[in-house]
Amino acid sequence: MKSAKLIQSTSTYKSVYKTTLNQSIVDTFLLQCQSLNEFNQILSQMIVTGFIKDTYAASRILTFSTAKSSFINLHYSRQIFDHIENPNGFIYNTMMRSYLQINHPKETLLLYKLMLKNMKTVYPDTYTYPLLIQASIGSVLEGKEVHDHVVKMGFDSDVYVRNTLINMYAVCGEMMDARKVFDESPVRDLVSWNSVLAGYVQMGSVEEAKMVYDQMPEKNVIASNSMIALFGRCGRMNEAYRLFVDMKEKDLVSWTAMISCYEQGGMYEDALVMFIEMNRRGISVDEVVVISVLSACARSLVLETGASIHGLVFKTGTSSYVNIHNALIHMYSTCADIADAEKLFNSSSHTDIISWNSMISGYSKCGSLKKAREVFDKMPVKDVVSWSALISGHSQAGMFDETIALFQEMMLRGQIKPDETILVSVISACTRLAALEQGTWVHAYIKKNGLEVNSVLGTTLIDMYMKLGCVESAEEVFYKMDEKGVSSWNSLILGLAMNGEVEKSLEMFSEMKRSGVVPNEITFVAVLGGCRHMGLVDEGHHHFDSMINTHKIEPNIKHYGCMVDLLGRAGLLKEAEELIASMPMAPDVATWGALLGACKKHGASEMGERVGLKLIELQPNHDGFHVLLSNIYASKGSWENVAEIRGTMIENRVVKTPGCSIIEANGIVHEFVAGDTGHPRIHEIEEMLDVITERVKMIGYSPDTNEVCFDIDDEEKETTLFRHSEKLAIAFGLMVMDPSTPIRIMKNLRICNDCHALAKLVSKAFDREIVVRDRHVFHHFRQGSCSCMEYW
DNA sequence: TGCCCCTAGC
Numbered sequence: 078m079k080s081a082k083l084i085q086s087t088s089t090y091k092s093v094y095k096t097t098l099n100q101s102i103v104d105t106f107l108l109q110c111q112s113l114n115e116f117n118q119i120l121s122q123m124i125v126t127g128f129i130k131d132t133y134a135a136s137r138i139l140t141f142s143t144a145k146s147s148f149i150n151l152h153y154s155r156q157i158f159d160h161i162e163n164p165n166g167f168i169y170n171t172m173m174r175s176y177l178q179i180n181h182p183k184e185t186l187l188l189y190k191l192m193l194k195n196m197k198t199v200y201p202d203t204y205t206y207p208l209l210i211q212a213s214i215g216s217v218l219e220g221k222e223v224h225d226h227v228v229k230m231g232f233d234s235d236v237y238v239r240n241t242l243i244n245m246y247a248v249c250g251e252m253m254d255a256r257k258v259f260d261e262s263p264v265r266d267l268v269s270w271n272s273v274l275a276g277y278v279q280m281g282s283v284e285e286a287k288m289v290y291d292q293m294p295e296k297n298v299i300a301s302n303s304m305i306a307l308f309g310r311c312g313r314m315n316e317a318y319r320l321f322v323d324m325k326e327k328d329l330v331s332w333t334a335m336i337s338c339y340e341q342g343g344m345y346e347d348a349l350v351m352f353i354e355m356n357r358r359g360i361s362v363d364e365v366v367v368i369s370v371l372s373a374c375a376r377s378l379v380l381e382t383g384a385s386i387h388g389l390v391f392k393t394g395t396s397s398y399v400n401i402h403n404a405l406i407h408m409y410s411t412c413a414d415i416a417d418a419e420k421l422f423n424s425s426s427h428t429d430i431i432s433w434n435s436m437i438s439g440y441s442k443c444g445s446l447k448k449a450r451e452v453f454d455k456m457p458v459k460d461v462v463s464w465s466a467l468i469s470g471h472s473q474a475g476m477f478d479e480t481i482a483l484f485q486e487m488m489l490r491g492q493i494k495p496d497e498t499i500l501v502s503v504i505s506a507c508t509r510l511a512a513l514e515q516g517t518w519v520h521a522y523i524k525k526n527g528l529e530v531n532s533v534l535g536t537t538l539i540d541m542y543m544k545l546g547c548v549e550s551a552e553e554v555f556y557k558m559d560e561k562g563v564s565s566w567n568s569l570i571l572g573l574a575m576n577g578e579v580e581k582s583l584e585m586f587s588e589m590k591r592s593g594v595v596p597n598e599i600t601f602v603a604v605l606g607g608c609r610h611m612g613l614v615d616e617g618h619h620h621f622d623s624m625i626n627t628h629k630i631e632p633n634i635k636h637y638g639c640m641v642d643l644l645g646r647a648g649l650l651k652e653a654e655e656l657i658a659s660m661p662m663a664p665d666v667a668t669w670g671a672l673l674g675a676c677k678k679h680g681a682s683e684m685g686e687r688v689g690l691k692l693i694e695l696q697p698n699h700d701g702f703h704v705l706l707s708n709i710y711a712s713k714g715s716w717e718n719v720a721e722i723r724g725t726m727i728e729n730r731v732v733k734t735p736g737c738s739i740i741e742a743n744g745i746v747h748e749f750v751a752g753d754t755g756h757p758r759i760h761e762i763e764e765m766l767d768v769i770t771e772r773v774k775m776i777g778y779s780p781d782t783n784e785v786c787f788d789i790d791d792e793e794k795e796t797t798l799f800r801h802s803e804k805l806a807i808a809f810g811l812m813v814m815d816p817s818t819p820i821r822i823m824k825n826l827r828i829c830n831d832c833h834a835l836a837k838l839v840s841k842a843f844d845r846e847i848v849v850r851d852r853h854v855f856h857h858f859r860q861g862s863c864s865c866m867e868y869w
Numbered sequence: 870t871g872c873c874c875c876t877a878g879c
Contacts, residue, residue, distance in 0.1 A: 302875035
């Protein structure tokens with residue numbers, strides 16, 4: 078009865094055997110069986126003759142069918158299983174193992190339930206529980222349940238069962254439980270030791286792993302290889318190497334582990350030397366080691382070695398492996414040998430997406446974005462890496478508009494979800510373009526889709542919000558981050574200081590130290606920069622000293638630059654000049670430039686002249702220094718000297734960088750250049766400027782004409798001043814933007830005294846918040862005052 | 870009939 082359905086599918090074969098079946102005939106037949114047809118012949122015969130009722134025969138046919146997954150699918154095997162009248166433990170185990178092998182652990186567990194239901198005729202044995210334990214990997218709860226059954230049924234003394242339990246807990250990251258099973262084991266074999274060791278290795282718990290390894294009664298190659306890899310991952314190269322040298326029997330994997338340790342630790346030369354030594358000793362190479370060593374070549378940009386490895390793998394015939402082929406293309410394109418990359422790429426069948434992606438990133442790295450796009454367009458199937466290579470390629474080439482356009486194209490097509498690399502590229506492009514709306518959209522997308530904001534992505538978001546003047550949003554990102562790296566803190570500290578919240582910035586610096594994150598040299602650039610904004614001379618000195626003495630960080634030229642600027646702005650010009658003289662390295666243009674700025678601010682025209690002339694000598698084509706020096710002369714009315722500077726500027730072909738401000742209004746970015754008359758709404762803007770002037774003059778504005786360095790009369794000076802790009806942008810913002818939205822402006826140069834004074838008064842007279850980011854710092858203008866407290 | 874099995878990547 079039970080066999081009716083199965084016979085149907087096998088009925089065409091019923092007359093093959095006339096003789097009665099026995100095990101020896103079945104065995105002979107199975108030995109030759111190579112297709113489903115042949116299999117069905119014997120199976121139908123077994124059913125018809127009733128030989129299938131023989132438990133041993135049934136187990137043989139089921140074992141055979143589960144082993145031949147190439148022509149018998151598991152569903153069919155299950156049908157056979159269901160037709161076996163008195164399946165024993167062995168038959169259950171075989172079926173359960175098959176489900177496990179095709180990754181259907183749930184079916185394995187269901188079969189166990191069936192087994193328990195039929196407990197009168199069949200019992201789980203020591204072979205059943207390892208299978209069940211493996212089937213419950215992925216759910217600790219299920220694993221514990223199975224563990225309970227093991228104890229209840231009395232199988233917990235079996236070494237196989239215990240070892241599988243150790244492995245299960247270790248894989249699930251439950252090392253306490255793994256360790257408990259291990260410690261309580263009456264018998265421990267090599268597998269027990271290796272399993273518990275593998276758990277610690279996977280967790281990266283190097284001390285625990287080391288302890289287990291040292292206690293092992295006999296050290297096997299696999300355990301030693303794992304330890305080498307673990308030491309490497311933790312950056313403990315010396316220990317990895319010592320272990321490697323001390324190993325009595327090294328195999329190919331030991332060499333590979335050591336080489337990839339070096340490769341991943343950035344010690345590319347050591348990796349290559351080790352590979353050469355391996356070859357010299359005549360140890361054969363495999364795919365894994367070749368890929369590792371090619372990666373070392375790519376990362377260290379040593380094309381020649383890479384090419385000689387190419388020669389070697391060509392000889393051994395491994396170059397035809399797809400993975401090696403791809404690694405070669407990657408190596409050539411990364412080393413900017415795009416011609417050889419192309420040659421290999423064109424010689425392949427183009428079926429592998431990885432080689433296409435390598436070509437895209439190769440062209441991107443060489444700056445051939447057009448070619449990268451061509452390859453991209455020709456690709457039959459694109460994955461997230463293809464988009465990532467193209468998008469980050471454009472971002473790295475400074476093509477920010479294109480970066481965002483590509484991202485929009487990708488989102489529009491809707492097939493690929495962006496990964497973290499893409500998001501980081503797009504967010505930094507938004508930062509550079511001051512495209513806050515677009516950036517905020519990306520952030521909203523991340524939140525909406527519940528994407529993980531890891532340290533890098535979070536830091537990029539903080540950086541964006543801070544550089545676009547949205548302090549609260551930046552802080553929100555920071556507090557929601559799970560893992561805060563030193564760069565996350567740096568972005569926060571730097572951003573707060575940049576936005577005029579220096580006190581908070583310094584508080585965060587203390588908080589950072591309290592939370593155990595070790596500050597690095599960038600942290601101190603941020604901290605000293607904060608002190609500089611507020612003119613906190615004593616505090617600046619204190620942090621500068623603690624950097625050297627407490628944190629053992631050698632000050633670099635940027636730290637000195639900050640200190641010079643801090644002292645100079647505070648009017649301590651002599652002290653600043655002395656600090657420059659005490660620097661262990663040659664002061665750079667920025668350092669002298671800071672001093673020159675300070676001279677201008679404090680009207681120290683004698684020192685200013687000296688420093689200015691020195692700077693012009695150091696960098697004759699820099700526009701800013703000429704302008705600064707010229708301003709120093711202009712402010713004391715030395716028009717002859719001003720004219721002289723203008724002469725040198727013409728002689729040195731210095732072109733004054735025009736001031737340029739951008740403002741994003743209603744999703745569109747508008748650009749204004751000083752003296753601009755090109756904007757389509759320029760007449761309205763000019764009318765608005767008149768309105769502004771009238772209103773602010775009533776509350777005490779008078780143009781600060783000292784800023785204009787040319788010898789022209791005061792009325793004309795005033796007109797020139799009113800063509801400054803930020804004023805045009807402010808007027809435009811007042812015209813078109815909703816009063817509830819702050820007017821955000823990005824300027825390429827520093828904001829001038831006059832524009833600063835005007836912006837303060839506008840914020841009061843028009844009751845509007847204005848945010849101007851200049852080259853150095855943010856100015857949040859609210860109700861007549863500015864967050865920079867007049868330090869900029 | 871079984872448990873552990875290390876090394877690589879756009």
